Amino acid sequence: MISEEEIEHLKDLARVEFGKTETKKLAKDMGDILGYVDRLKEADVSVAPEMTRALEEVKNVFRKEDKEEEITHPTTDLIDAFPDKKSNYLRVQSIL
Amino acid sequence: MTIKEFHEALKNRKISAREVVISYLDEIKKKNSELNAYLEIFENDALGRAKEIDERIASGETPGELWGVPLAIKDNILIRGKIASAASKILENYVASYDAFVIEKLKKAGAIFLGRTNMDEFAMGSSTENSAYGPVKNPRDMSRVPGGSSGGSAAAVAGGLAMAALGSDTGGSIRQPAAFCGVVGLKPTYGAVSRSGLIAMASSLDQIGPIAQTVEDAEVLFNAIRGRDEMDATSVTWTPDVQVDIRRPLVKTIGVPEEYFGEGLAPGIKKNIDEAVKKLSQKYEIREITLPHTEYALSCYYIIMPAEVSSNMARFDGMRYGKRTDGDNLIETYKKSRGEGLGLEVRRRVLLGTYVLSAGYYDAYYSRAQRARALVAEDFKKAFEEVDAILAPTAPTLPFKIGEKSRDPLAMYLSDIYTIPANLAGVPALTLSSGAQLIAPHFEEKRLFELGKFLEQ
Numbered sequence: 001m002i003s004e005e006e007i008e009h010l011k012d013l014a015r016v017e018f019g020k021t022e023t024k025k026l027a028k029d030m031g032d033i034l035g036y037v038d039r040l041k042e043a044d045v046s047v048a049p050e051m052t053r054a055l056e057e058v059k060n061v062f063r064k065e066d067k068e069e070e071i072t073h074p075t076t077d078l079i080d081a082f083p084d085k086k087s088n089y090l091r092v093q094s095i096l
Numbered sequence: 097m098t099i100k101e102f103h104e105a106l107k108n109r110k111i112s113a114r115e116v117v118i119s120y121l122d123e124i125k126k127k128n129s130e131l132n133a134y135l136e137i138f139e140n141d142a143l144g145r146a147k148e149i150d151e152r153i154a155s156g157e158t159p160g161e162l163w164g165v166p167l168a169i170k171d172n173i174l175i176r177g178k179i180a181s182a183a184s185k186i187l188e189n190y191v192a193s194y195d196a197f198v199i200e201k202l203k204k205a206g207a208i209f210l211g212r213t214n215m216d217e218f219a220m221g222s223s224t225e226n227s228a229y230g231p232v233k234n235p236r237d238m239s240r241v242p243g244g245s246s247g248g249s250a251a252a253v254a255g256g257l258a259m260a261a262l263g264s265d266t267g268g269s270i271r272q273p274a275a276f277c278g279v280v281g282l283k284p285t286y287g288a289v290s291r292s293g294l295i296a297m298a299s300s301l302d303q304i305g306p307i308a309q310t311v312e313d314a315e316v317l318f319n320a321i322r323g324r325d326e327m328d329a330t331s332v333t334w335t336p337d338v339q340v341d342i343r344r345p346l347v348k349t350i351g352v353p354e355e356y357f358g359e360g361l362a363p364g365i366k367k368n369i370d371e372a373v374k375k376l377s378q379k380y381e382i383r384e385i386t387l388p389h390t391e392y393a394l395s396c397y398y399i400i401m402p403a404e405v406s407s408n409m410a411r412f413d414g415m416r417y418g419k420r421t422d423g424d425n426l427i428e429t430y431k432k433s434r435g436e437g438l439g440l441e442v443r444r445r446v447l448l449g450t451y452v453l454s455a456g457y458y459d460a461y462y463s464r465a466q467r468a469r470a471l472v473a474e475d476f477k478k479a480f481e482e483v484d485a486i487l488a489p490t491a492p493t494l495p496f497k498i499g500e501k502s503r504d505p506l507a508m509y510l511s512d513i514y515t516i517p518a519n520l521a522g523v524p525a526l527t528l529s530s531g532a533q534l535i536a537p538h539f540e541e542k543r544l545f546e547l548g549k550f551l552e553q
Contacts, residue, residue, distance in 0.1 A: 011447070014443075015431050016434045018435065049467065052466065081190060
C-alpha cells in the first residue's frame with residue numbers, strides 16, 4: 001500500500017533518516033496504520049465543516065504594535081544551548 | 097498522604113515540609129532504580145524550598161494549599177535552569193531557558209518539585225516504553241507497563257514517590273496511565289490550562305493536567321494551574337463562579353455511551369464500570385446514549401495528530417539547540433541529527449504526518465479527518481443536550497506486559513480508543529483509580545469533581 005520509493009521520498013521531505021531494517025518494518029507499519037485509518041473513507045463527512053480548532057471561542061490574537069518590551073531572560077541561556085558556536089555566534093555548515 | 101491531609105498537618109504544625117520532602121526523597125532512592133519513574137531528582141532544590149516554607153510558617157505566615165507539596169513534573173514541561181529532554185536523546189542536554197506557565201504558577205503557590213519524570217519520547221506512546229532512557233514499570237505489578245505517555249508521573253504517584261504530579265494528555269496520556277496505575281488523572285478542557293512551556297506534540301489536542309491520589313487533590317492542582325496566559329493564544333480566561341451553590345448537585349443525568357462497551361473491552365473493566373453505574377444510580381439518573389461517530393475517532397486522530405507532530409517536530413533539527421550529528425552537508429546534518437536524535441516511533445509519526453499532508457493526499461486524509469473531527473465533537477454536543485455528564489471506561493484492557501505491544505504500533509494505538517474522543521472534542525475528562533472515565537461539557541470540570549468525589553466515597 002505504500003512503496004519503498006514513496007518511503008524514500010518521504011524521508012527526504014521530512015529530513016529524517018531510518019536504518020535499513022527500520023525502513024523495511026516501516027513500510028509494513030505505515031501500511032497497517034494507513035489501512036486502519038482508511039475506514040474513515042466510509043464516514044459521510046459531506047455535511048461537516050473542517051474543524052480547525054478545539055474550541056469555537058478561541059480566536060487568533062496578534063501582539064500589539066508596541067515598543068519591544070525589555071528582554072527579561074538573559075540571552076546567555078540561548079547561546080549556551082547552541083550545539084556549535086564561535087564566540088557568541090551559532091556555527092552552521094554553509095547553506096549554498 | 098494526600099495534598100489535603102498534608103496541608104492540614106502543615107497548617108497545624110504537626111509536620112514540617114522538610115520532613116515530608118525527605119521521606120519522599122528516601123522512597124525515591126529506594127524504589128526509583130527499579131521503577132525508572134524519574135529521570136532526574138532535584139534533591140538540593142527540593143530541600144532548600146522546603147526549608148524556606150518551614151521558615152515562613154515558623155515566622156507566623158499561614159500556608160497556602162500547595163505550600164510544601166512535593167510534586168513530580170513530566171519531562172516535557174519546562175522548569176527554568178533544568179534539563180527538559182522529553183525523554184529524547186536529541187534534547188538530552190537541553191536546559192530550559194524559561195518556566196512553563198504552570199510551573200510559574202506552582203512556584204508562586206509554594207509547591208516543591210521533586211524531579212522530572214520519564215515518559216514516552218515527546219509524549220508519543222501509550223506504555224512509556226518509547227523513552228530513550230528505558231521503560232517505566234508499573235508499581236502495582238513490575239512486569240507490566242504503567243501506561244503512557246505520562247507513565248513516569250503516574251507511577252511516581254501510585255508508588256508513593258510523589259504526592260501528586262503533572263502530566264500532559266494529547267490522546268489519553270494522563271488518563272490511560274492513571275487508569276493503569278490506579279490513580280486519578282484529569283485532562284482539562286482544551287484552553288483551560290496554558291500550553292506555554294509544554295514541549296508541543298499536537299497543538300490542537302495537547303493539555304497539561306494533574307495526576308493525583310484523590311479527586312480532591314486533582315481539583316486543587318487543576319485550580320492552581322488553570323487560567324488565561326498571554327503566551328498561549330488558545331488559553332481562555334477563567335472566572336470562578338462564586339454563585340454556584342455547592343449544596344445543589346450540578347449533575348442530574350449521566351449518559352452511558354453504548355459505543356464504549358463493544359468488542360475488545362476486557363470483562364474486568366466492564367465490571368468496574370457497571371459497579372460505578374450502580375453506585376451513581378443511587379443519586380443520579382442514568383441514561384443510555386449514543387456517540388455514533390466514535391468508531392471514526394481513532395482513525396481521525398491518527399491523521400490529525402501525526403500531521404501536527406510532523407510540523408511541530410520540524411524545529412528539532414540540531415541547529416540552535418539539542419544534539420547535532422554532522423554530515424557532509426547541511427541537508428545530511430539535518431537528516432543525521434534527526435535520524436540519531438529521534439526515536440523510531442517519533443520518526444514514524446513524522447513520516448506519517450508528512451505523508452497525509454503531502455500534495456495529492458491532503459483531501460483524502462487531512463481534510464477528511466478534520467471533518468470527521470467535527471462529527472465527533474458534534475456527537476458530544478448533542479449528548480450534552482440530553483445528559484449532564486458521561487461515564488465510560490478509560491482503557492479497553494488492563495495494563496499489558498512490558499514488551500507485549502512494543503513491536504506492533506497499531507495494537508498500541510488501540511489502547512487509546514476510549515480517551516481520544518475527548519481530545520478531539522476538547523472536552524474535559526477525569527479518570528478515577530477504578531479506571532472509570534467521566535466526561536463533561538467544555539469548562540465543566542466541576543461536574544467531574546462532584547461525580548468523582550461521590551464515586552470515591
